[in-house]
Amino acid sequence: MTRQDIIAALWHGRDPFADPPEALRPLDLQGWRSIHPYLEEAVTGLRPSVVVEIGTWKGASALYLARTMAERGVAGTVVAVDTWLGAVDHWADEGLFAELATENGFPSLYRTFLANVLREGMADRIVPLPLDSVNAAELMRLRGVTADVIHLDAGHEEASVAADLRAWWPVLRPGGLLIADDYDSLGGRFPGVMRGVNAFCAEIGLEGPWSLRGKCRFVKPATG
Ligand SMILES: C[S@@+](CC[C@H](N)C(=O)[O-])C[C@H]1O[C@@H](n2cnc3c(N)ncnc32)[C@H](O)[C@@H]1O
Numbered sequence: 001m002t003r004q005d006i007i008a009a010l011w012h013g014r015d016p017f018a019d020p021p022e023a024l025r026p027l028d029l030q031g032w033r034s035i036h037p038y039l040e041e042a043v044t045g046l047r048p049s050v051v052v053e054i055g056t057w058k059g060a061s062a063l064y065l066a067r068t069m070a071e072r073g074v075a076g077t078v079v080a081v082d083t084w085l086g087a088v089d090h091w092a093d094e095g096l097f098a099e100l101a102t103e104n105g106f107p108s109l110y111r112t113f114l115a116n117v118l119r120e121g122m123a124d125r126i127v128p129l130p131l132d133s134v135n136a137a138e139l140m141r142l143r144g145v146t147a148d149v150i151h152l153d154a155g156h157e158e159a160s161v162a163a164d165l166r167a168w169w170p171v172l173r174p175g176g177l178l179i180a181d182d183y184d185s186l187g188g189r190f191p192g193v194m195r196g197v198n199a200f201c202a203e204i205g206l207e208g209p210w211s212l213r214g215k216c217r218f219v220k221p222a223t224g
Contacts, residue, residue: 001049001050001077001145001146002049002075002077003077003124003125003127006050006077006079006127006145007127009140009143009144009145010079010127010129010139010140010143010145011127016127016128017114017117017118017123017126017128020114020118020123021111021114024114024115024118024119025111025112025115026115027115027116027119027120028058028112028115028116029058029059029060029063029116030058030060030099031057031058031059031060031061032153032181032182033061033181033213033214033215034060034061034063034064035060035061035064036061036212036213036214036215037212037213038179038212038215038217039061039064039065039068039151039179039215040068042065042149042151042177042179042217043065043068043069043072043074043076043149044068044072045177046148046149046176046177047072047074047076048069048074048076048147048148048149049075049076049077049148050076050077050079050145050146050147050148050149051065051069051076051077051078051079051147051148051149051150051151052078052079052081052140052147052149052150052151052168052171053065053078053079053080053081053150053151053153054081054082054133054136054150054151054152054153054154054164054168055081055082055133055151055152055153055154055155055181056080056081056082056084056113056128056153057082057109057113058099058109058112058113058116059080059112059113059116059117059126060116061151061153061181062078062080062117062126063116063117063120063122063126065078065151066078066122066125066126067120067122069125070122070125076125076148077125077126077127078125078126078127079126079127079128079129079140079145079147080113080126080127080128080129081129081131081133081136081154082110082113082128082129082130082154083130083131083132084107084109084110084113084130085100085107085109086100086107086109087154087155087156087160088155088157089156089190110128110130113128114128133154133155133160133163133164133167133168134163134164134167137164137167137168137170137171138167140171141170141171145171146171146172146173146176147168147171147172147173147176148173148176148177149176149177149178149179150168150171150172150176150177150178150179151179151181152164152165152168152178152179152180152181153180153181153182156182156189156190156192156193157192158191158192158193158195158196159192159196160192160196161180161192161193161195161196161197161200162196162199162200165178165196165197165200166200169204169220172220173220174220174221174222174223175219175220175221175222176219176220177217177218177219177220178217178218178219178220179215179216179217180193180197180209180215180216180217181193181214181215182214182215183197183209183211183214183215183216184214197209197216201218206218206219206221207219
């Protein structure tokens with residue numbers, strides 16, 4: 001599936017990056033663990049045509065995925081799913097709340113993401129989908145957009161992780177790879193991620209997850 005096919009399916013053919021604003025914000029690639037061997041290996045190992053990232057923030061990890069695909073000659077697209085409204089961890093912390101750059105009482109984080117994608121020259125590799133995770137998964141399922149790779153980095157509460165995994169599993173193709181961020185430890189900052197991922201893998205009898213430096217990954221069986 002090409003970027004044009006994805007735009008036809010999700011955006012009724014309207015390129016979300018057409019008519020960019022003249023004044024772009026400065027490049028600001030602040031993120032968390034946005035460069036990681038699991039992301040690089042997903043690109044080189046699977047040579048995906050559709051990568052879905054759930055939780056994009058300013059775009060650092062989506063851009064890393066897109067840039068890696070470009071550098072490795074992989075003709076793939078990153079669908080970047082985010083409300084661009086932040087989550088409880090951003091709203092509860094004064095410093096992170098400031099990063100949401102609220103204007104008239106509403107976050108303007110999307111404008112930072114947009115500027116970053118345009119400044120990095122990756123608009124032809126990324127399709128934003130500004131919906132909440134569960135609605136985005138349902139839209140993609142309805143419109144027949146299947147993911148080869150999913151990078152889950154949205155809500156970090158156990159209930160959000162459980163809901164996200166349940167919603168996105170049908171969107172991942174058999175043999176596809178799911179990578180989840182903030183899989184640290186039960187004593188770490190986001191114990192809900194480990195609990196949610198482990199419970200999901202156990203429930204459907206999956207091997208794994210395997211983890212490295214705060215991310216984990218597991219494969220959807222090719223059959224069954
Ligand atoms: C930790 S940040 C993502 C960081 C990014 N992957 C990076 O490496 O820079 C989490 C993002 O998930 C988004 N988010 C949280 N819950 C969400 C949900 N249920 N649906 C859509 N986006 C969500 C937030 O708005 C935030 O931008």
